[in-house]
Amino acid sequence: MTDTGAAKPNIRQVAAIAGVSHMTVSRVLNDYPHIKEATRRRVLDVIEEMGYRPNMAARALATQRTQRIGVLVESAIEFGPTSTLRAVESAARAAGYAVSSIAVGDEDEISPQDAIDNLTGQGVDALCIVAPRSSSVAALRKTSMSVPVLVVKPDDDPTFLTVSVDQHQGTTLAVDHLVSLGHRDILHLSGPLDWLDARARERAFHARAKEWGIRERPIVVGDWSADFAYDFAKGLRGLPDYTAVFVGNDSMAVGLMHGLHDRGFHVPEDLSVVGFDDVPLAGHVVPPLTTVTQNFRALGTSVVDILRAAIERREIPKTTRIPAELVVRASSAAPRHGASTR
Incomplete structure (x- = not known):
């Protein structure tokens, strides 16, 4: 039976058991490059064994980051936008980030501009726009942004990072x-x-x-x-x-x-x-x-990877495309007899 009153493990205890400094543990948690893979693996194994969870408030104070991504979703009732949001949430969770999302639909009183203002007001580290219409991208262009912005859209953009299924x-x-x-x-x-x-x-x-x-x-x-x-x-x-x-x-x-x-x-x-x-x-x-x-899972992973790289000021591609695939089933066949195929 778990002792719910036991003190939670802290970063220094993780460091002591892993045989590294607490700064090394911090760098592993923040996915810093240039850490030996054996060291990274040892630290992650200790973290899992001890059930250590970083203090997000303390991390935010130390890094000036909230570990939160803001997502504006156009019409979350549609399959594509909903699937993309779920994939982004899953990938963000795996990377130690939280997601704040706002859905904007045809009958909502909130405008894309209001939604963007709401998300940026929460101090998010980056902003993502999912399945946009022309109006939401236009609203985004009018907003002065101090965080990285990624738009899930099929064409290149001179202002924003973009990623989409091709x-x-x-x-x-x-x-x-x-x-x-x-x-x-x-x-x-x-x-x-x-x-x-x-x-x-x-x-x-x-x-x-x-x-x-x-x-x-x-x-x-x-x-x-x-x-x-x-x-x-x-x-x-x-x-x-x-x-x-x-x-x-x-x-x-x-x-x-x-x-x-x-x-x-x-x-x-x-x-x-x-x-x-x-x-x-x-x-x-x-x-x-x-x-x-x-492939919405690959799309969500790419969104989070690109935004994390942008937050950490690492080199990133301006545009990313995820390959699509055709699934052939019984609804397609040769043209009906007598139809023109010229």
């Missing part, structure tokens, strides 16, 4: 897959184009379609919701000329397939459907959804 590569994989099956007339059902990820996917779609000589067709701009895509499919007057749909996210892809089913069309016999995100249910809808998967 939206251009993911879209290219989806288009190439459909073309390899024989499709030459593909509709793009996009997310709202004030979202930077949606805009990046739309631009990448048009660029790759042009390279393949695919018919230029106006896109349909959705709102990320399954209901929008369901209503779009139900509103079709007949089987369309296009033979495949590349959808901006999995929620809309599932709604589209539901609407096509209720309209009397079959996926993939009448229309192939490819989504984006690889949500947990994507492999369990009927038919299972072909989609682009985003």
Whole structure:
């Protein structure tokens, strides 16, 4: 039985058992470079064995850092932003940092500027903006920041650090897959184009379609919701000329397939459907959804690693891209009999 009244181990006790100075223990905790790996490992083993936990208040006083990252999340109800936030929180926790987050949605009274002011007012060491719209980046540019700022966005930025899953590569994989099956007339059902990820996917779609000589067709701009895509499919007057749909996210892809089913069309016999995100249910809808998967764990780790390097004034890349992958399932197949593949 654990003695809850026992004194907590302190840094000097850790140092004594590990056979190093308390400054060496501190450097290990703060992930300083130039420490011998054997020494680092020995100190970490003692820390784990003793159950030592650093005094965060004392560390903040000594380093003038709060060990806290502020995160502004656009529409945390969506899968991508929520998954990114969870991944950042997990990576931050493993690195000894806490996360303060604020979600800004369509119906919230708080503006991106108010959210940024709130987070910086908490004395965070760095700031991260997840899944931004143009408006939140514009608000960020108007703010004088005294801490490192990272934006999870698909394109480079002259002002901020950026990291993202490679939206251009993911879209290219989806288009190439459909073309390899024989499709030459593909509709793009996009997310709202004030979202930077949606805009990046739309631009990448048009660029790759042009390279393949695919018919230029106006896109349909959705709102990320399954209901929008369901209503779009139900509103079709007949089987369309296009033979495949590349959808901006999995929620809309599932709604589209539901609407096509209720309209009397079959996926993939009448229309192939490819989504984006690889949500947990994507492999369990009927038919299972072909989609682009985003490695949110790698994304969260990169966010925290880059911000820690910036906080510690170490050399860091201005832009980081995480590779995307295509997961091929049963919702995509060769074009229907008689459809043009020229």
